[in-house]
Amino acid sequence: MSTELYEKLAQSVIEGEPEDAEQLARQALADGVDPLTCINEGLTKGIQRVGELFASGEYFLPELIIGAEAMKKALAVLEPAMVGDQSREVVGTVVLGTVEGDMHEIGKTLVGTMLTANGYKVIDLGVDLSADKFIGAVKENNADIVGASALLTTTMLQQGKIIDALEAEGLSDKVKVMVGGAPVTQSFASEIGADGYAEDAISAVDLAFRLIDAPA
Numbered sequence: 374m375s376t377e378l379y380e381k382l383a384q385s386v387i388e389g390e391p392e393d394a395e396q397l398a399r400q401a402l403a404d405g406v407d408p409l410t411c412i413n414e415g416l417t418k419g420i421q422r423v424g425e426l427f428a429s430g431e432y433f434l435p436e437l438i439i440g441a442e443a444m445k446k447a448l449a450v451l452e453p454a455m456v457g458d459q460s461r462e463v464v465g466t467v468v469l470g471t472v473e474g475d476m477h478e479i480g481k482t483l484v485g486t487m488l489t490a491n492g493y494k495v496i497d498l499g500v501d502l503s504a505d506k507f508i509g510a511v512k513e514n515n516a517d518i519v520g521a522s523a524l525l526t527t528t529m530l531q532q533g534k535i536i537d538a539l540e541a542e543g544l545s546d547k548v549k550v551m552v553g554g555a556p557v558t559q560s561f562a563s564e565i566g567a568d569g570y571a572e573d574a575i576s577a578v579d580l581a582f583r584l585i586d587a588p589a
Contacts, residue, residue: 375406382415382447387422389439391446398450408451409461416451420444420490424575437574438479441486448489463494465517465585468510470498472531477524480554483574484520491578504531504538511539511548517585520577523554532557533565549584553577 378401385394394416401411423440426432432440467488471481478500485495496514498506507519519539523529532552539545549568552561562570568584571577 379415383419386419386440386443391443394443394447398447402454408454416444417490428575464492466494467518468496468516469520470502471500471522472528473503475528476500481522484577487574487578504534507535508538519550521552526556536566
């Protein structure tokens with residue numbers, strides 16, 4: 374029975390059915406099924422399959438967004454039900470946000486969801502964030518990676534300010550910086566001294582694993 378439930382959870386993510394995902398998560402708890410196993414064997418496998426379909430061109434951004442939303446709905450039910458010492462294995466900690474002057478968040482949120490699905494602890498700070506906000510979160514959470522998103526040509530330079538601030542605080546050797554957003558390019562990332570550039574949520578996950586040399 375549990376195996377069938379895991380498969381249904383995965384399928385609800387793959388098919389982009391947030392209400393089904395939430396309902397299945399509640400059913401799992403009512404039936405006494407382990408919430409952590411539901412996440413690892415159901416939701417994570419589902420969102421990873423969504424990522425594969427996106428990478429192969431079979432899925433597009435709308436499918437990626439709705440799949441991520443389905444996973445978030447189910448996680449909101451399952452994570453609070455995990456008992457005291459039960460936690461997901463953490464690959465690394467990522468501080469994520471959209472830079473100062475920029476209110477866009479869809480891309481940033483997708484990156485956060487995909488990183489979470491792949492074992493990262495994600496501290497999503499939100500949007501319109503100064504370099505100081507990023508630095509504060511890095512120190513507070515002992516982060517391994519900063520992910521800075523900019524969707525406007527007028528806000529791209531804020532990504533460079535974050536890198537400068539990390540250097541000023543003596544953190545640049547400890548924390549990797551990855552940048553992304555519609556106007557951002559690899560050449561711009563190299564110009565401002567970023568450790569990596571990702572063009573979408575799927576490549577951001579691959580990049581994160583490379584930056585901290587973790588097994589994917």
